[in-house]
Amino acid sequence: FEMLELQAEAQVLFERDWSFNRGYVARRYDLDYVQRAVNQAPAVWEIGAGANMAFRKSVFEEVGYFDELLGAGAAGCGDDSEMWYRILVRGHAIAYNPQAIVYHEHRKEVATLKRQLFYYMRGHAVAALVQQAQQPQSGYARYLYRKLPTYYFHLFKHLLRTDFPAYRGRTRTLWMEVKGVLSGIAFYYRHRQPGRQTAATQPRVVAKPYPLVSVIITCYNHGRYLLEAFTSVWEQDYPAVEILVIDDGSTDDTRAITLRYPSVRYYYQTNQGLSAARNAGIAHSTGQYLLFLDADDWLLPQALRTNVAYLQQNPKLAFVSGGHHKVYTATGTVKHEQWPVTSNHYLHLLRGNYIGMHAAVLYQRWAFDTGQYDPSLRSCEDYDMYLRLARTFPVAHHTTSIAAYRLHDTNMSSNTALMLSSVLAVLKRQQPLLKNAKEAQAYASGYAIWQAYYAPSLPRRAIEPASSLAAPSLLHSRTSLPMLKKLLKNHAPGFGLRLLHKANLYPGYRPAVGQVASGDLQRLRPFSNEFGYDRGGPLDRYYIENFLQKEAPSIRGRVLEIGDNSYTLHYGGARVGQSDVLHVDASNPQATFVGDLSNAPHIPDNTFDCLVLTQTLHLIYDFKSALRTCYRILKPGGTLLLTVPGITPIDRGEWKETWYWTFTDKALQRLFAETFPVGHVDISSFGNVRVATAYLYGMGLPEVDQAALDYYDPQFQVINAVRAVKHAPLA
Template sequence: MEPTSAPACPLVSVIIPCYNHGVYLPEAFASVWQQDYPAVEIIVVDDGSTDTTRQVAQAYPGVSYFYQPNQGLSAARNTGIAHSAGQYLLFLDADDWLLPGALATNVQYLQQQPDLAFVSGGHDKVFVTTGVVRPEAQEVRADHYQQLLQGNYIGMHAAVLYQRWAFEELRYDVTLRACEDYDVYLRLARAHPVAHHTQRIAAYRLHGANMSGNIPLMLRTVLAVLQRQAPHLRSPAEHAALARGQAIWRAYYGGELYRKLQTTPGTAAELRLLATLYPKLFLRTILPSNATMLKQLLKKCIPNAGLRLLHQTGIYGGYQPAIGQVALGDFGRLTPFSANFGYSRGGPVDRYYIEQFLQREAPAIRGRVLEIGDNAYTLQFGQGVTQSDVLHIDADSPGATFIGDLSDAPHIPDNLFDCIVLTQTLHLIYEYKQALATCHRLLKPGGTLLLTVPGITPIDAGAWGDTWYWSFTDKALRRLLADTFPSQTLEIGSHGNVFVASAFLYGMGVAEVTPSQLDVYDPQYQVINTVKAVKAPLDARPA
């Protein structure tokens, strides 16, 4: 008996959830039946409508109609999945429609690449009040999960065609009042290959009843959906993408809300949201023509809260909270936001200073270079590197060219390296003075040590916690390094301030702190200290 081959045109189930949008259904049906793809079923899930949805849907013999009490969009889509028979699934909102060639285009992608969980395309935005049609088609060729962490590049659900098997492992989350499609994209793209193209698949009708007009709900939900991905991130790049995505969504909805409030009175929720996201825009919105009057009003009526708001917006710089009136906000907690130095929120704050230092001193990372642990920074910043070596204490470490303890490494020859990159390691070595002496011995005359050490810092909760011995101030480094390197060749740098130190201790990600905040230095709050130390050339040594 010969095996049965797959059908040339697998069935596509077009699932249309509908809540009081019966008037739009005939246009949606017509857009499906006008496709040049022959194997289609239409399923309408009436989510407790009180309009003509039932009568309209049942008037078309080619439509399967199912009713449920109102439970929301996610539940309606799940009901549609349960009643569908197609190998491929498409979700079309009742007030939208498919463009010509939509099904054939997306089916071809899934047939050619059956391991894809879904394929998505572009779409048209149709603005009902103005009649304007705006094409939306963003090109994304790779790293789809990482790209989705930074924003919903798909933008419209009907532009997506799913494999049926994708819903064998998940369903739409009925607890989400919005962004349930974005949640599904992220969950599937995290676990399976997906694809995207720029051919426009569907039309998205924008009118006053769209849920996307509820900006506080949309922002609150999209940030919650993104945060669900935090435990599943696998790399620093993904952590950074999540942090960028959170910032991008805040900026997007903050801008949308500000534009809306220029012409429409805001609700209390909208005004609170704008004040949180963009205090300056909030002030312009509630009193756009007289900032002086606003300042006097706030000082007179609500001195502490008013001056605090003016301080947050940059209008008034001399604010100090009264005793007992400090507003801790998100810092009013006994546990950090991240217990892994901020890696789960986009990367550690201190990496900003370390990488700025290495970028500035990149010309010294040349010739034969030794880095401790791995050679990531050598590869990233090196200029004219002829040989990259790695010293690691673990004999099983991949990529290590030398094994041993930096404080006692007699097997490594003298005067071997043009540069040693020693970042965030000295504090883990109990005999740190011997380690610095080893660095001096291993450098060629005229060679450079690039060193960074923690000042104010959390302590690692993992393996490094057992050997986390020290922190160093800039003054301590100057005295320590003077024992081995000529003082005139030492360049000591120090970085941090009270806000950055607090942000680092609480586990905020580097993307959550602005360069203008990071670049302010207060010597009382040293987060990272850096050293450039040059070994004296032969002709400069004492006889």
């Protein structure tokens, strides 16, 4: 809104204190805007005014029409902000475009301005009570009866100091504003009708309820940590939560502490172990989603809202997991654990537990219909559950930190002998279920990785029988060479193995993660053929995910991603109205479209607000046709987010037969000039000689420092990224 004129005193007062102008920067309001202020009365009135808005008719058909209790001729105002609230809580978005201007003629007389503000505030109060009735957890009643009076009290004190006795400025309208609020409260209670249904406002007016999350806290003699765990749940910005404590036979003050808080439900059982305690939590809980929090850990801010968004976007997911923080109590240090895994989750879990912390996982309740935690497992019951579910159902993972894992001397994980025996027992359960060579390879890799992970903390005899080191006939047996190599691998120090490798006596030597020396590069084979997944995560994902994070505002509306929708859910979140997946395999449960992107006439034109195409174009032989399809199926103004490899190893596994291309930034410039005519195209390039070398050798992300990752040398392009916006013709 722009003012038509600014001459009279009343016009100046209105523009100064009540202006409709929202600035000259484009903004977007969506469900995330509401959820950030959940329980605190989201300030939807800040969006603007209804007179300069254009609506989709289909939205009215879903959320209902304007409430007849509000607006001119009734309460006087508030019908627009109440409608915006309904639109946002149903998952739609509202865009503020400063180039679309409507002129507003401000009242010229102070008396008419007072009357205008009286009805503004009356409608404002009625709208708040209507919204409170629709969503009891919204916080509008508290806003109206506590926050607004407090605001006017402090404003009155301020005006007494600055305006008295001149009686000018805001002082001239203050009483009419307060009268408007009081009148609005009276108007609402006088005209409200229980079960009131106007022309399509009910029942579709009521926003979708928040699914209940059950936070199940298992506790055995960790009562001293409980309040911190409770507080981390209470401080979440997600409103629908229940907390249960399953006391697994504690002898400390767990019961007494829990019973201080009536909102927390307490259940006691004789000591039966963690699996039985979690199963009891499942039985006693009522939530649609379940989260298991150990008593000595805590949730990080926005944890529930983040993970719930994933499950709401894709109800077929059995669980979603995120990153976590490891907090070392002895040193006071914190380590951020974030493993980028976006697909093939079962294979990655065979190689190792990339999730790492159970509280970072949010489960669907139905996931436990197929089986619960195994009470025979003394530890690693969570890893067993991950494997069983990922074997059968789609799951998702992201790198947003969800919870904090407190490491101290009473953690079960400090018992390395127990952990090693348990994790190997869990992994062995998957062996009969392996379906192909790739799964068998991942299983073998995982078995070795777990042994290597726990072996340094175990006594030598727990790893290899002492007699094997002293066998007098070792060097004379037919198996002496393999046995010798095994002994060297398990017992020789790193520098000794490096020397043996240089002498060609141990060609299979691979330096440990973080221990690569310059001399180690004098070799003909890489350290890893897994793109760094087995050494802390691929280097290229650093650039891919930073690019997507930067372009996250474009991941909105209806989004199509190739292969799976993990990036859509992670970076789009609540901005995504509908998530689609294109896959070449019709048996993929996530696929909403099946086919080849280079030949997909069945996908309708002008359909998607965003396409996410990461590390896929090089696998398509006719890549120009694929990009023409992208242009065709994007809506005008829609965005393609594309990443492609530059300097790269070639996959030896699933993609080796279709790894056709790599791309430079110059190739992309010419390619998009042909396929995205008159569209807006931005090309970014990442990499340098050090990163390229590390990537080719199979080194992982933790092995390259931040400064090296962020340095760019155009001669060594590891990843190239494109943001291409389809031309939107003027109306």
